[in-house]
Amino acid sequence: MQNPTFEIKAMRASYGAKEVLKGIDINILSNSVTAIIGPSGCGKSTFIRSLNRINDLIPNFHASGDILYRGEDIYSGDVDVVDLRRRIGMVFQKPNPFPKSIYDNIAYVLRVHGFDMREMIDEIVEKSLRKAALWDEVKDNLKQNALTLSGGQQQRLCIARTLAIEPEVLLFDEPCSALDPISTAKVEELIHQLKQNYTIVIVTHNMQQAARVSDHSAFFLMGELIEFGKTQDIFTKPVDARTEAYITGRFG
Amino acid sequence: MNRKSRNKRLDKGFSILGIASIAFGLIVLLVLIIDVFLDGSARLSWSFFTSFPSRKPELAGILSAWVGTVWIMAITALIALPLGIGAGIYLEEYAGKNRLTDFIEINIANLAGVPSVIYGLLGLGLFVRYFNLDRSILAGGLTLALLILPVIILSTREALRAVPFSIREASYASGATRWQTVRYQVIPAAFGSIMTGVILAMSRAVGETAPLITIGALTYIAFLPQGLSDPFTVLPIQIFNWVSRPQKGFFANAAAGIIVLLGLTLIMNAAAILLRHHYQKKIRW
Numbered sequence A: 001m002q003n004p005t006f007e008i009k010a011m012r013a014s015y016g017a018k019e020v021l022k023g024i025d026i027n028i029l030s031n032s033v034t035a036i037i038g039p040s041g042c043g044k045s046t047f048i049r050s051l052n053r054i055n056d057l058i059p060n061f062h063a064s065g066d067i068l069y070r071g072e073d074i075y076s077g078d079v080d081v082v083d084l085r086r087r088i089g090m091v092f093q094k095p096n097p098f099p100k101s102i103y104d105n106i107a108y109v110l111r112v113h114g115f116d117m118r119e120m121i122d123e124i125v126e127k128s129l130r131k132a133a134l135w136d137e138v139k140d141n142l143k144q145n146a147l148t149l150s151g152g153q154q155q156r157l158c159i160a161r162t163l164a165i166e167p168e169v170l171l172f173d174e175p176c177s178a179l180d181p182i183s184t185a186k187v188e189e190l191i192h193q194l195k196q197n198y199t200i201v202i203v204t205h206n207m208q209q210a211a212r213v214s215d216h217s218a219f220f221l222m223g224e225l226i227e228f229g230k231t232q233d234i235f236t237k238p239v240d241a242r243t244e245a246y247i248t249g250r251f252g
Numbered sequence B: 001m002n003r004k005s006r007n008k009r010l011d012k013g014f015s016i017l018g019i020a021s022i023a024f025g026l027i028v029l030l031v032l033i034i035d036v037f038l039d040g041s042a043r044l045s046w047s048f049f050t051s052f053p054s055r056k057p058e059l060a061g062i063l064s065a066w067v068g069t070v071w072i073m074a075i076t077a078l079i080a081l082p083l084g085i086g087a088g089i090y091l092e093e094y095a096g097k098n099r100l101t102d103f104i105e106i107n108i109a110n111l112a113g114v115p116s117v118i119y120g121l122l123g124l125g126l127f128v129r130y131f132n133l134d135r136s137i138l139a140g141g142l143t144l145a146l147l148i149l150p151v152i153i154l155s156t157r158e159a160l161r162a163v164p165f166s167i168r169e170a171s172y173a174s175g176a177t178r179w180q181t182v183r184y185q186v187i188p189a190a191f192g193s194i195m196t197g198v199i200l201a202m203s204r205a206v207g208e209t210a211p212l213i214t215i216g217a218l219t220y221i222a223f224l225p226q227g228l229s230d231p232f233t234v235l236p237i238q239i240f241n242w243v244s245r246p247q248k249g250f251f252a253n254a255a256a257g258i259i260v261l262l263g264l265t266l267i268m269n270a271a272a273i274l275l276r277h278h279y280q281k282k283i284r285w
């Protein structure tokens, strides 16, 4: 039995007085892909955005309970949030490249972490773009503004940017929902490859996608974790009637 | 009559009204400019810029006035830019949202609307009398700096607020600190708008007369200031002085001075627009 990357017990989260996660218990296993599924508004984003504490940026947000990352409570006072976010990379729903060149998008995150040698940055930029399957499309235009890329390219750039600083975990919050089918296929293929080396959590509202890319699936409903298990089991023999109703598309 | 055609007519009526009011504004402006040009263009010559004021209108020029304006603007910019932009960045990016910051925010907004002559009184009491700066360039620059400070703070905050949340999110998510995020992402993205606000504030300050008269700026200076503690005059005061003279010749001088002042504000506003345009083209989300 592998050690879980995240051990989460009785996790609650709220925006002001509105509680949106009502006691979640889940273990996220290392080197596997965990899909978070559920109807919109059930708290998927809130959950995944709590794992790297990016939701701290939202005023009034509050999380409680045990959220252990490699045994360490990430919401305890002495956690270095900046370092935590370096170790837990995130790709967002809407591609969010910086309004800078393709090269600088990646160079920025490297500089932030203290890289300053030009050759080294050049090398990592190329390596990350290759890993994100974008290199061949942009290698001649690295100075081009990232915002001129297509949505799918932008999202792969965001993935490259995240990979550049070699995180331990990758969080994806509906990474394909703004993309066309071809780009979606590329990003899925990428996730499939990244699985070898990373622990991945992916939020998706797309059942086929969850079935294709994930090893484990967690079904959320109205702030609660209804069912968690091997993706195969969840999709073929769900235990809870609500899970079955959801995956068969009877409510959404 | 049905609702749709009524709305259509309303729409049309409103756009006609809009065009009419724009036309009215433009025509008035045009008439003013033409009038000023007819009166003053004959006086615009090299010597007008290189002569001190004089009792003889044909010999009088704006040398001390434009040099004074340059001095005052430089001091104003040197003080108001770092303070205003710094305060704007602090309030928008660092200060928490609580009652105190709400209170400060409301007050800054109110200060931006205070009539400029009140700033003159403040400058007179504080800089001229209390700090004994006399009616010096420093006192004038400080007074105008106070005047445009709230405007710069407000426009800086506005510019920062316009930077999409997703950019900050992306930066923090890659493990950047707040300072790195603000310094390398937010400020560069807002730079064009911040500068636009600054230039517009400065172009307001260029034309200010009342506060400087209040602190006792001179209206007749036949020498150039050598340092911060020297007395000064500025273009609008010189113009004001000439307008109030009975002789016809001075009237032409005033018109010529107005052309120069108009040109200056026009250049500054054009710079602001170009800057905004340039950055909008470079950065589009």
Ligand SMILES: Nc1ncnc2c1ncn2[C@@H]1O[C@H](COP(=O)(O)OP(=O)(O)O)[C@@H](O)[C@H]1O
Pocket: A015, A018, A020, A038, A039, A040, A041, A042, A043, A044, A045, A046, A047, A058
């Ligand atoms: N910034 C916010 N402020 C207040 N409520 C929010 C905020 N973000 C999300 N919520 C609420 O929290 C609930 C869960 O949202 P979210 O986690 O985004 O769900 P999902 O990603 O599953 O669609 C929703 O009811 C939503 O309205």
Ligand SMILES: [Mg+2]
Pocket: A044, A045, A046, A174
């Ligand atoms: Mg969501």
